[in-house]
Amino acid sequence: MPIFNGYGCNMALRLEPLIRHRLRFDERLPLYAWFEDVDLTRRLGRHGRIVKLPSARGVHLGIKLGRTSGTRLGYSQVANPIYLARKGVYPWFRVLRDLSRHLLVNCVKSIRPERYIDRRGRLRGNARALRDLLRGRLRPERILDF
Structure with missing residues (x-):
């Protein structure tokens, strides 16, 4: 069934169209990049x-901790979708x-965060990105500065 975009943890790509159309992951979306899967599959x-494919099965070996700080992820939750829209x-x-x-989720859950999710860090990152947006400094690569 058609969908809007692939989801990185659960997607498989055919290499031939990527090579033919010279599509790569966007290097402006650094680290464990929020929405890099959306970007690539929308361009593809x-x-x-x-x-x-509902009949497909996979095994997700992901973990909840250790990929990136809550602050960086929170910044990316704001910066990356805006970058992709632009x-x-x-x-x-x-x-x-x-x-x-x-x-909303980061605000509400920062009061009593899950032990495996840095909601307060995400909220700090969200706020930092909104400040950068208002100042005209919003860009995905800024997460490398903190």
């Missing part, structure tokens, strides 16, 4: 279909939906 979708691969209505959802 211009050349074919992005589909979900780049033309992600619609603004989805950016607004995602930002409001992340801000």
Whole structure:
């Protein structure tokens, strides 16, 4: 069935279209990049279909801790969708939906955070990104500065 984008932990890509269209992960989305899967599959979708195969099965070996700090992830939750919208691969209505959802969840859950999620760090990163947005300094690579 057609879907809007692939989800990095659970996606498989055909190499041939990536090579033919010279598509790569965007290096402006550093570290364990939030939405890099959205960006790549939305660009790839211009050349074919992005589909979900319900009968496919996989094993997720992910962990909840250790990829990046909560502050960096929180910054990316704001900066990366805005960057992708400005780049033309992600619609603004989805950016607004995602930002409001992340801000709300991080605010509410920072009061009593889960022990394995740095909600307060994410909220600090969200706030830092919003300040950068207002100052005209918002860019995904800024997470490398902190």
